[in-house]
Amino acid sequence: MLEFATAIDKEAHRAVLALDAALAAQPFAGFIEAVPAFVTLLVRFDPLVTDRATVEQHLKTLNSAALETVLAGNRHEVSVVYDGSDLAEVARQCGLSEAEVARCHQSGTYEVAMYGFAPGYAYLSGLPAPLAIDRKPNAVRNVPAGSVIIAGGMCLITTLTMPTGWWRIGRTDAQVLTGNPDRPFAFAVGDKIQFNEAKNGL
Amino acid sequence: MVSNKAEIEVLEAGPHVTLQDAGRPGLMRFGVPNSGPMDRKALTIANTALGNPAGQSGIEVSPAGLRLRLTRGTLTLAIAGGGFAVSRNGQALRAWQVVTLQQGDELTLRPGPWGSWCCLAVAGQLEADTWLGATATHGLSGLGGGALRAGQSLTVNECRTLPERPIPCPVFCRPRRRLNVILGPQDALFSDGTVARFLSQTFRLTAAFDRMGQRLAGPNIAPEAALGIPSQGLTRGAVQVSGDGIASILMADHQTTGGYPKIATVLLDDTDGLAQLRPGDAISFTAITPAKAVQLARQRARAFQCYLAQLASH
Structure with a gap:
């Protein structure tokens, strides 16, 4: 569970969506799904394939790249x-x-x-x-x-x-x-x- | 092996008796939980005993029970999960076994000595409505294969007849009273004393349960600030605590997001054994690290695969 703020906040929500988009474009081995919410992104992984430390490391590399992601939306x-x-x-x-x-x-x-x-x-x-x-x-x-x-x-x-x-x-x-x-x-x-x-x- | 068709008439079906398969993972971002069996191992075992893929469509029987009659053909079924009282034409059968019904035979499943959920798999293809690619019934909406009703008819195509045999009930399919949890994500919203109480005291399952979750009775574990948190993603096994200190554990048809703080999350593998407990049963929680959880999950998966391989080879 990644938390970007403790209360509903527009910037935090944009960060959630950016990381969600970056993760969808570049998933890790054992990625099951991500659930974006107001200020959190729940990332589910298969423990038979990967572990929490490996997932956290992957998300860190995405996090900086994600800031560049443009969110258009239909x-x-x-x-x-x-x-x-x-x-x-x-x-x-x-x-x-x-x-x-x-x-x-x-x-x-x-x-x-x-x-x-x-x-x-x-x-x-x-x-x-x-x-x-x-x-x-x-x-x-x-x-x-x-x-x-x-x-x-x-x-x-x-x-x-x-x-x-x-x-x-x-x-x-x-x-x-x-x-x-x-x-x-x-x-x-x-x-x-x-x-x-x-x-x-x- | 003769390919043919069988028809089942549902004579009685209590609430929450539904068609299920392995469920629909990956759609929580659209508000859709995985669904699938309460005891996921039960359906896998029943299917494996018949040589089916693990997640093939079957029937999940709730504590309310089920009575069927085969109205056409010959049908081999496998029954696994819980210790139900199973009978064919009034003659008691083992709770876990492969059984073949002839036209006119009646099969009855009622709560037995232990357990709450039982799965029936068929040696053939059960016709069922799908939603988003899965038969699994989402209880709240009824979408998917749906709940069974008395008078309803089910069709099974491409039936295969297999020899009757018992299915061994492994120890890891028994009810699980001691649950491994990872603390959080919101354990920081609870006082140290409350977290200690959560981990040291006994809770009981209440009669308030369904496929969405299980409400607990026990020590009050109210968060320090009874404020909601911004709604966030939830998983099966999440232990959420309402403002008045009542804990619930989320199960197969859980809401996908919520604003109650979660003091802990139960190891996913433990939720099958949790499902087989009954109202009034005592449970307790043991905190483990995320690394230990991964290790346990792998260990359990190896033991389960070993059991399934033996079951399939007979």
């Missing part, structure tokens, strides 16, 4: 119908109208910070500050797949019907789990996402 557009069951409550807490919440949500440029929790749950950073509200005190069950939810300064498109304590402001037909075996996940970590309102429904 862009994606996601259409949203802003009719979520929590839209009114989000508007009240933020002191905005429902239409202003929708406009504000679309004004952000989001980045896939990490996947986590469950298959295809892409945590999107870049939620505009006026919408930064805490999660609900208790999770709500059976929130349907395709919900656009926000909490703690993040946005997420749900892929499964699951309980969540985040606020449901809308829905989308964008499929993060594509069902396409050649490209099963729509987004890569580091990709940019832009939301726009589907005025005539989906």
